[in-house]
Every structure is written in structure tokens, then in C-alpha cells.
Amino acid sequence: MSPQLAGGRGGPGRLRPLLGVVLDALAEGAARRAGPLPAGGPEAVAARVAQTLGEALPEHGTGVQEALRTLVRLTAEGAADPAEPFCAAHLHCPPLAVAAAADLAASALNPSMDSWDQAPAATALEAAVTAALARLVHPGAAAPDALITTGGTESNQLALLLARERAPGVRIVTGANVHHSVPRAAWLLGMPEPVVLDTPSGVLDPARARTALAAVPGPALLVATAGTTDTGVVDPLAELARAAREYGAALHVDAAYGGPLLFSDREAPRLAGLAEADSVTLDLHKLGWQPVAAGVLAVREGESLRPLGHQADYLNAADDTEAGFPDLLGRSLRTTRRPDVLKIAVTLRALGRQGLGRLVDTVCDRARELADLVERHPDLTLYARPAISTVLLRPAGAGDDAVAAIRRRLMLDGRAVLGRARAGGRLWLKATLLNPAQAAGDLEALLALVCATHQEGSTPDDRG
Numbered sequence: 001m002s003p004q005l006a007g008g009r010g011g012p013g014r015l016r017p018l019l020g021v022v023l024d025a026l027a028e029g030a031a032r033r034a035g036p037l038p039a040g041g042p043e044a045v046a047a048r049v050a051q052t053l054g055e056a057l058p059e060h061g062t063g064v065q066e067a068l069r070t071l072v073r074l075t076a077e078g079a080a081d082p083a084e085p086f087c088a089a090h091l092h093c094p095p096l097a098v099a100a101a102a103d104l105a106a107s108a109l110n111p112s113m114d115s116w117d118q119a120p121a122a123t124a125l126e127a128a129v130t131a132a133l134a135r136l137v138h139p140g141a142a143a144p145d146a147l148i149t150t151g152g153t154e155s156n157q158l159a160l161l162l163a164r165e166r167a168p169g170v171r172i173v174t175g176a177n178v179h180h181s182v183p184r185a186a187w188l189l190g191m192p193e194p195v196v197l198d199t200p201s202g203v204l205d206p207a208r209a210r211t212a213l214a215a216v217p218g219p220a221l222l223v224a225t226a227g228t229t230d231t232g233v234v235d236p237l238a239e240l241a242r243a244a245r246e247y248g249a250a251l252h253v254d255a256a257y258g259g260p261l262l263f264s265d266r267e268a269p270r271l272a273g274l275a276e277a278d279s280v281t282l283d284l285h286k287l288g289w290q291p292v293a294a295g296v297l298a299v300r301e302g303e304s305l306r307p308l309g310h311q312a313d314y315l316n317a318a319d320d321t322e323a324g325f326p327d328l329l330g331r332s333l334r335t336t337r338r339p340d341v342l343k344i345a346v347t348l349r350a351l352g353r354q355g356l357g358r359l360v361d362t363v364c365d366r367a368r369e370l371a372d373l374v375e376r377h378p379d380l381t382l383y384a385r386p387a388i389s390t391v392l393l394r395p396a397g398a399g400d401d402a403v404a405a406i407r408r409r410l411m412l413d414g415r416a417v418l419g420r421a422r423a424g425g426r427l428w429l430k431a432t433l434l435n436p437a438q439a440a441g442d443l444e445a446l447l448a449l450v451c452a453t454h455q456e457g458s459t460p461d462d463r464g
Contacts, residue, residue, distance in 0.1 A: 004064065006108040015108060021068045029076025036087035037080040039414030045078050080417055083435060085442035086449070089419035091229065091257055091283075093434040095291040102346040103291050111339045113148075113332070115315040116325045122339040123326050129345045130296075136262050136353075137280050137298035145302030147331055148341050149295035152256030155281035157185040158297050158308075158333065159252045160221070162279065164191055165307035166250065167219035171195060173212045174223035175204035175235065179254055182223055194223075202231055202384075202423065206239035213247035220249040226271055227257025230421035230430070231383070232390035234258055238273030245276075253277040256295070258388055260287035264357035267364055270387070278304070284344055286434065287360055287389075294340055305330060362436040363389045370431060370443045379451050383428050392421055392428035393447075395454040400427040406453050416449055 004014045038045050052074045061067065081087055083094035111119030113126065126148060134144035149155045156179065163170050172186055172194035186194050195216065197208045204224055213220050222244045224235040237253060244251040253274055259282025261267040262274075274280060277300065284294040299305060309330040311318070316327040329335070347356070367386040374382040374393045383392035394403050403420075407429060410416040419430035429450065 007110060011108055018064065018068060021065050022072050025069045025072035026076045029073040029079070030081065032073075032077040033079065033081070033414070035414045036084035036417050037411065037414050038078045039412070041412045048078065049074060083437070085435065085438050086416035086446055088431045088433055088435070088438075088446070089417040091286045091432055091434065093286055093289050094437075095285075096289045096347060096351075098350050099290050099343040099347045102343040106339045106342045109339075113337045113339055114328055114335045116328065119328075119339060122341065123328060125345050126331075126339070126341040127326070129341050129348065132348070133282075133296055134298050134302075137259070137282070138275050138300045140275060141300045143302045144298060144300055145305055146296050146298040147305070148337075148344075149297055149332070150293040151285065151295035152179060152254060152281050152283050153181040153185075154333075155256070155283075155295050155297040156181045156252075156254055157188065159279040159281065160185045160189055160191065161333075162299070162304055162307060163221040163250050163252065164189055166304065167221075170219040170221050170250070171216045172221050172223055173197070173209060173216065173249070175199040175225065177202060177204065177228045177230075177233070177235075178223055178225055179229060179256070182254065202228070202233045204235045204240060206236055206243050209240055210243045210246065213243060213249050216247075216249075220247065222249045222251050224251065224253045224277075226253055226255035226259060226261075226274060227388050229257070230390075231392060231423055232257060232386060232388040232432075234270055234387055236273075237271060237277075241273045241276035250279075251277045252279045252281075254281045256281050256283040257286050258282075259296075260284065260356070261360060261388065263287075263353050264360040264364075266357075266361055267388075275300075284347075287363070288344075288347070288356070289359065289434075289436075290343055290347065294344055308333065359436045363433050363438075366433045366436075366438055366440075366443065367391050367431075369440055370433065370447075373443055373447055377447060377451075379454075380447065383423055389433040391431045391433070392423060393431065393450070394426070394428050395451065398454060402454065402457070403427045403429060405457055406450060409453050409457060410449070415453075416446060418450075 005011060006015055052070060082092050111122040113119050113122060116123050130146040134146040138144035171192050174182060174194055175197050177199040183194050195212050197212055209222060222240060224237055224240045226234045241251055255274060258271060261271055280298045282296050284290045285292045288294060316329050321327045367389040370391045371382055371386055374380045379396055381394050381396045404427060407418050407420055410418060419432060421428050421430040
């Protein structure tokens with residue numbers, strides 16, 4: 001039997017019947033799961049996978065349709081589905097259907113974004129989309145640029161690498177609220193250990209940053225955050241940008257979570273000062289509703305990307321580049337990479353900035369509604385008003401052990417997925433609202449479930 005390839009002129013015809021199998025299996029798996037995640041916890045899920053899968057590498061195959069039906073249904077049944085109203089733990093968004101459909105096309109065509117002759121149209125598309133996103137982040141810059149990455153971790157690593165190449169020996173100054181990928185990237189790149197400042201208020205204090213920058217003997221990179229993982233708060237970017245300028249430091253802003261607020265006319269002012277940063281991380285698989293992965297690193301000066309340039313004759317021979325064929329090796333630290341730009345481009349075209357902005361406004365509104373409900377609830381405590389779309393709450397009077405137990409019980413029962421965050425010296429349940437289809441009734445039901453679970457498991461020891 002000839003191989004059934006996804007591409008080529010006959011590819012769509014070969015894919016069409018398989019799509020029905022996949023869609024049916026997704027529906028069957030979701031129906032079997034009947035909630036935000038599978039019940040039973042890790043052991044039950046692993047047992048179900050082992051029983052269904054059998055041999056992962058069988059001597060003889062079971063056939064295309066059986067394999068698709070069985071394993072897609074298995075994966076869907078055992079998924080944590082961010083489109084479910086009670087799945088609200090992480091910065092893990094439900095993707096738009098149009099973006100997922102575009103991702104299918106990317107998989108079928110399989111361009112590799114390491115040379116123009118492997119991805120002609122995708123190369124030009126990426127150039128146009130990254131230019132538009134760079135202008136969104138740095139509207140006043142003369143020649144901004146942006147790269148497509150796998151997400152915040154890669155973007156932050158690239159930003160630190162570029163800072164190191166601009167100023168060897170550069171020392172990072174940042175807050176304790178920074179994402180773990182920043183100190184990890186400093187370690188990976190052999191940079192000096194970062195100066196990490198306490199953030200008792202949750203954000204990086206400009207006065208503390210000034211004191212730290214004044215004490216750094218050589219070049220410094222100030223790293224701020226726009227949308228922390230635990231609480232979603234935004235550092236005072238404008239003040240921090242002024243502090244960086246005063247001491248001749250570069251400024252990087254990790255806006256993986258908060259960056260897409262720029263799509264919203266109403267919410268964008270929360271990011272005042274962002275445009276002054278030398279580099280900015282943002283993730284469109286958070287507040288952009290893209291399938292993973294869809295990260296971006298934007299830089300104020302495109303010339304700053306020059307250290308990423310690399311030459312491999314079989315991919316970017318000098319004479320080919322001189323003849324006008326684009327050089328892609330300087331657009332990533334990766335060689336082979338997917339055309340993740342396609343789903344982003346389709347989404348931007350389908351919804352426009354205004355359409356994406358309305359989705360941003362919706363999830364921010366939902367977070368405020370949830371905070372209102374918690375504040376009015378006699379049995380719940382709210383940590384703080386949401387800065388973006390993250391809400392921290394806990395049953396009134398509950399101890400940290402009880403809060404952790406509530407979260408685990410909800411997961412084990414498959415009834416809800418809530419995150420956990422430590423803030424103000426206490427443990428909180430974290431609801432990260434990224435689902436624009438979530439309704440007010442869903443929020444009320446989620447709080448009722450939290451309270452009921454607490455009452456079910458309460459003891460005299462964990463209520464104090």
C-alpha cells in the first residue's frame with residue numbers, strides 16, 4: 001500500500017475522511033470525560049492509557065482509522081480542557097477554532113522555517129506579521145522587529161542572550177516576582193547571578209530598582225514583569241523605564257501574560273511605559289487564544305538581533321542571500337521550526353485588533369465579576385482585585401493545608417481545575433480566566449463547588 005501523505009495535490013482528499021474520524025473521536029472523548037479533566041487522578045489516567053494503548057510499538061499496525069479513533073478519543077477523554085468553564089488553573093487558553101484549523105494546514109504542508117526554499121510563502125508571511133506585532137509593541141520606534149518563539153521561556157532566554165552580546169558581563173536586576181525562566185536563562189547562558197529584589201507589594205519597586213542599579217559596577221539589564229504568573233500584577237513600567245535610563249541600563253519586560261492587553265483600547269493603558277523597553281516578551285497562546293506554541297519577542301531596534309545571525313552554506317549561502325533569498329537562520333536559535341505564524345496571521349486577519357481586543361475585555365470583565373462574587377460571599381476571602389484576569393481566593397478561615405486539599409480533591413474528582421499561588425504569606429486558590437465563553441453562572445457555580453468541597457473535607461484542624 002502506498003503511503004498516505006498529507007501534502008501534495010492529493011493530500012486534501014486523503015485528509016478529508018480522517019478529519020471526520022478525529023472530530024468524532026474528540027466528541028466521544030469529551031463526552032466520556034464529562035468535565036474539565038478526567039476523574040481519578042494520575043494513577044487512574046495512567047492505567048486507562050496503558051490498558052487502551054497496549055504496545056506502544058506493535059509489531060503490526062492496527063490501521064489508520066482505528067489508531068486515530070482510539071488514541072484521539074483516549075487523549076480527549078484524559079485531557080484537561082481549557083474550554084471547559086471549570087478549567088481555570090493556568091495561563092493555558094482555549095484556542096480559537098479558526099486558529100486550530102490553520103494549525104492543521106501548517107501540519108499538512110509542513111514548511112520548515114530554516115530556509116526560504118522550504119517555506120517560501122510562510123517566510124514572507126512571517127516577515128509581515130512580525131513587523132506588525134513589533135509596531136504594536138514599539139509604535140514610536142524607527143525600526144522595531146520581532147521573532148516568533150515557542151513562548152515566554154524562549155523569548156526571555158533570547159532577550160538575555162541579546163543583552164549579554166550587547167554588553168558582556170551584564171548583570172540582571174529583577175524582582176522576586178519574575179518568571180522562573182529569567183534566572184534559569186541567566187544560569188544557562190553563564191551570566192552572573194541576578195540581583196533579585198524583594199517584592200512585598202507584589203510588584204518591583206522603582207526605588208529599590210534604582211538603589212540596586214546604582215550598586216551594579218558594570219552594565220545592567222533591568223527585567224520587569226507585565227502580568228505575573230501568581231497574581232497577574234503589572235510592574236510600574238513607566239517608572240522602571242525611567243530608572244533604567246537614569247542608570248544607563250537596558251530594559252526587558254516579560255509581558256508574556258499582559259502583553260496582549262495591547263489589543264484592547266480599554267486595557268492597553270495598563271502597559272504604559274512598555275514601548276520604552278529594549279525587548280518585550282509576549283505569548284499569544286495566553287491572551288491570544290492560539291494553540292501552543294505562539295510566542296513573540298519584540299525588540300525596539302531590529303539591529304539588536306544581529307548577534308543571532310549564523311551561516312550554514314546549505315541553508316543561507318552568501319551568494320543566495322546576496323541574490324535576494326531571505327536568510328532565516330538569524331530569526332531563531334532553532335533550525336527546524338514550524339510555521340506557527342500561519343495560525344497567528346489567520347487569527348489577526350479574521351478578528352482584527354478590535355476583535356481580539358473585545359476578547360481581552362471579556363476575560364478581564366469576567367475576572368472582575370468573579371472578584372465581586374468573592375467579595376460578597378460570606379464564606380470566601382479575596383486576595384486582591386484582579387490586575388488582568390487572575391483571581392486569588394480561599395475559604396474564610398481555612399488553613400493552607402485545607403486550601404491545598406480543596407484543589408487536589410477537585411482535581412481527583414474531575415470537577416474543577418484551579419491553580420495555587422502563595423501571596424501575602426498564605427496559600428490561595430488561583431482562578432486564571434482566559435475563556436471568553438465563560439458565563440456569569442459558571443463563576444457562581446465554581447464558587448459554590450469550592451465552598452461545598454471545603455465543607456465536605458473540613459476538620460477542626462484545617463478550619464483555623
